[in-house]
Amino acid sequence: MSRRAPLLERMTGHLLHALDHARLSDDLTARGGFLQALDPRVKLGGLLGLAVTVTAVHRLTALAGLFLAAVLLALASRLPVGRALGPLWLGILIFSGAIALPAPLLTPGDVVAHLPLTGWPITAQGLRSAAFLIGRAETAATFTTLLILTTPWPHVLKAMRALGVPVVVVAIFGMTHRYIFLFLQAAAQMFEARRSRMVGRLTPREGRRLAVATAGALLGRAIETGNEVHLAMISRGYRGEPRLMQDFPTRPRDWAALAGAGSLAALALFGGA
Amino acid sequence: MVGFAPPVFQMADVHYAYHGIPALTGLTLAIPRGQRVALLGANGSGKSTLLRLLDGLYFAQSGRVAAFGQMLTEAALQDEDTAIAFRRRVGLVFQNPDVQLFNPTVLDEVAFGPLQMGWPRDEVMTRVARALEEFGLTALKDRPPHRLSGGEKKRVALASVLVLEPEALLLDEPTAALDPKSASDMVDFLIRCQGTGRTVITATHDLDIVADIADLCVVMKAGRVVAQGAPRAILNDAALMTDAHLAHTHLHIHHGHMHHSHHHLHSDTEDPPG
Numbered sequence: 271m272s273r274r275a276p277l278l279e280r281m282t283g284h285l286l287h288a289l290d291h292a293r294l295s296d297d298l299t300a301r302g303g304f305l306q307a308l309d310p311r312v313k314l315g316g317l318l319g320l321a322v323t324v325t326a327v328h329r330l331t332a333l334a335g336l337f338l339a340a341v342l343l344a345l346a347s348r349l350p351v352g353r354a355l356g357p358l359w360l361g362i363l364i365f366s367g368a369i370a371l372p373a374p375l376l377t378p379g380d381v382v383a384h385l386p387l388t389g390w391p392i393t394a395q396g397l398r399s400a401a402f403l404i405g406r407a408e409t410a411a412t413f414t415t416l417l418i419l420t421t422p423w424p425h426v427l428k429a430m431r432a433l434g435v436p437v438v439v440v441a442i443f444g445m446t447h448r449y450i451f452l453f454l455q456a457a458a459q460m461f462e463a464r465r466s467r468m469v470g471r472l473t474p475r476e477g478r479r480l481a482v483a484t485a486g487a488l489l490g491r492a493i494e495t496g497n498e499v500h501l502a503m504i505s506r507g508y509r510g511e512p513r514l515m516q517d518f519p520t521r522p523r524d525w526a527a528l529a530g531a532g533s534l535a536a537l538a539l540f541g542g543a
Numbered sequence: 544m545v546g547f548a549p550p551v552f553q554m555a556d557v558h559y560a561y562h563g564i565p566a567l568t569g570l571t572l573a574i575p576r577g578q579r580v581a582l583l584g585a586n587g588s589g590k591s592t593l594l595r596l597l598d599g600l601y602f603a604q605s606g607r608v609a610a611f612g613q614m615l616t617e618a619a620l621q622d623e624d625t626a627i628a629f630r631r632r633v634g635l636v637f638q639n640p641d642v643q644l645f646n647p648t649v650l651d652e653v654a655f656g657p658l659q660m661g662w663p664r665d666e667v668m669t670r671v672a673r674a675l676e677e678f679g680l681t682a683l684k685d686r687p688p689h690r691l692s693g694g695e696k697k698r699v700a701l702a703s704v705l706v707l708e709p710e711a712l713l714l715d716e717p718t719a720a721l722d723p724k725s726a727s728d729m730v731d732f733l734i735r736c737q738g739t740g741r742t743v744i745t746a747t748h749d750l751d752i753v754a755d756i757a758d759l760c761v762v763m764k765a766g767r768v769v770a771q772g773a774p775r776a777i778l779n780d781a782a783l784m785t786d787a788h789l790a791h792t793h794l795h796i797h798h799g800h801m802h803h804s805h806h807h808l809h810s811d812t813e814d815p816p817g
Contacts, residue, residue, distance in 0.1 A: 296690065424647030424687070444647050451689040452641055498642035501600045505637075506703065507630040507659030509623065 281481065282465065285458040292451065298354065298419045303347030305420035309524040310429035313417055316531030321413040323535040324406050330398065332538040333405045339534055340412040347420050358415055359408055366407040370400035423447050437513075445499070453492060460484055549612075551576040551711055551742045552597050557606035559592055559766075566592040568766035569606070574711075574744060579736055581757035581774065582746040585788035589766040590746035591638065594713045597744065598635040599626075610711075627660060634704035638715040640696035644688035649680055649699050652688060656707045674706040694725025701732070711742040718749050730755055748789060753778060762787050 299306060305313060320336065327333050344351050375385065379395030417426065424444070431440045464480065472480060550573040559567040567589045574580055574597075582590045595601040596608055599620050608615045611632065620626045634656075637643045646652040653674050657667040675681045678698045688696060697717070704712065717733070718726040733756035736743045745756055753760060753774050760777040762770040764787045770777060777783065784790035 296687070422648075422685070422687075424651065424685075427647060445645050448645055448647065448687070448689065495642055498637070498639070499645050501595070502635075502637055502643040503645065503655075505598055505600060505630065505635045506656040506707070507627060508655075509626065509659070513658040513661075 282458055282461040285454055285461065289451070289454050289458070292454075294354070295419055296422070298349060299422045301348045303349070303420065305343060305347040305416060307523070308527050309520045310421050310425040311432050312520070312524040312528045313421055314426065314429040314433060316528050317413045317417045320531055320535055321410040323538055324410040324413065327406075327538050330401060330405065332541065333402065333409060336534070336538050337405065337409040337412065340409060340416060343416055344412075347416070349416075349419055354419055355412060355415060358411055362407050362411055363404065366404045370403040373397075373400040373403070449492075449495065449499075452495070453488060456491060457484065457488055460487065549576055550574055551611060552744075553607075553609045554593075554596075554603075555607045557596065557603045557608060559589075559596065559601060559604050561592075566766055567596070567603075570763075570767050572761060572768050572771075574742060575759070576742055577740045578758050579733065579743045579756060580745070580759045580761060581753045582744060582761050582763060583748060583750070583753065583777070583787070583789060584746075584763035585748060588763040588787070590763055591715050592766075593763070594635060594715050594744065594746055597711075598633055598713055599629055600635070630656075631660060631707055632710045633713065634707055634709035634711070635713040636700050636704050636715065636717060638719055640688075640693070640700040643700045643703065644696060647687055648685055649688060649691075650675070650684040652699055653680070653684075653703045653706050656703060660707070670706050670708075674702040677705075678702040692725075694721055694728070697721060697725060697729065701729075709741070711744070712736070714743070714745045716747055716749075717745060718747065718752060726752075750778060750784075750789060762789070764788070 320339075324333065324336055327336065341351065341355075344355060349355070374392045374396035375390050377393050377396030377399055379393035381391040382394050382397070383392045384390065385392060421429075427440050427444050430443070431437060461484065464484070552572075552574040554570055554572045557567050557570045558565070570589065570593065572593075582593065584590050592601065596603060596615075597610070599610070599615055602608075602615075602617045610629065613619065615629075620629060644652050646655055650671065654667055654671045657670055662670075672681075675684055678701060680695075680698060680702055683691065683695060683699075688699060691699065701717075714733075717729050721729065730752050733743065733745065733752075736756075737758070743756075747753065747756075757774050760770075760772060760774045761768055762777060762783060769787060770780070770783050781790060
């Protein structure tokens, strides 16, 4: 979507893109791949464990190894790496890159080059620090995204419950996910309806006012829906403590995968030390 | 009054208002056990509010509401055993399935009610499997509700209530916003409820289906009952239907002359609570 497109078109486009992306995620979880076949509890524990390991490694080679492992896992799980992970990597590179940018210039250490024009020194320690920041962010986000792209959200929730996350937290996550789609659709329809009745372009001030008014209308609808949902829950016996189903068979390959994740984390942390 | 069974619900001089805006204004009604009842009324006549009172979600601000011979009050439903027993016996299918389908998957949705009842896991699974099969949802059991069509959502909503096998089933505009096939399936279900012993109360202003789905019609207007009787007698009372805003005269041009003597019955449309 062009940056110069009218505000309403941009907002509608963003909302529809978010819905499309969610549908892509749903479709990817149904593909027959390595991670899709594992017990969700193993995936939740293993992938989040690796994401935490990423933040603790102190060698760039270990970090690169973990990143490579994440990409191999994505390929083994039949994920379209460029389409599913490319936008994630680019977004993180931009944000973490912006944060890491001053590090090569401000960190004291061995000077390896000078910035053209200004002549400011670039240090090896600073480059290493920036590489760690960007590498850790990219790799940890990749492991977390692998979990989301290969596991139906309901299974992620049940796995969280199985691993001891309180039932109320899990129920809130579940409903939030459920109703995000409803409100994304509602918001997209509201913008489309407004566009269908508009002639000409909005000024930036009018655009902002419209966005605020739409957000207010959506909030009102969200509160009303929330009340209705609560009544629907009470109607079926809810009394403040939701009870959920959870049934995951754990097979030998799940234990093998968990052991593999543990070994990889140990190798990254302590290998070559 | 049609039928001789003892009433499953009794209401006497019931008033209810939303922030001062009256929704029920002195409603008195008895619902016989085992009957299929159609609540007819225009938008804002109080049908949805009445269903919520019968389901123990709202409580009368004055007047009396009784279910199964017991007073239905907020205090009574504070008791856990009473609440569970009541929720087991009365089920409400909301007009908008999106507010009723709050679980991550169809299976979880149908299992929600039985799990809240505290039933053993095997019994829950048996009942859920039966309900999914009955409504043709087995193949959809792992799907998230937001990926379903309107007709499928309605079937899930119905299955999620009927899995508890309630004695009284309340339906709020069950054919609203459904395509013709899904609406026809819903009507077929309501036809099959005849003679099962279950009390079925359907709020609707889709008058085309009333003769098929009801043994008794209750006509509401401005928060009170204005008439009740057999479907044929009610539907043929043009003056009553017009007065209740369920039928109207409509202008036509025939051979260059304008007429307005034809009665038209309202058809199915969205109806907000009220």
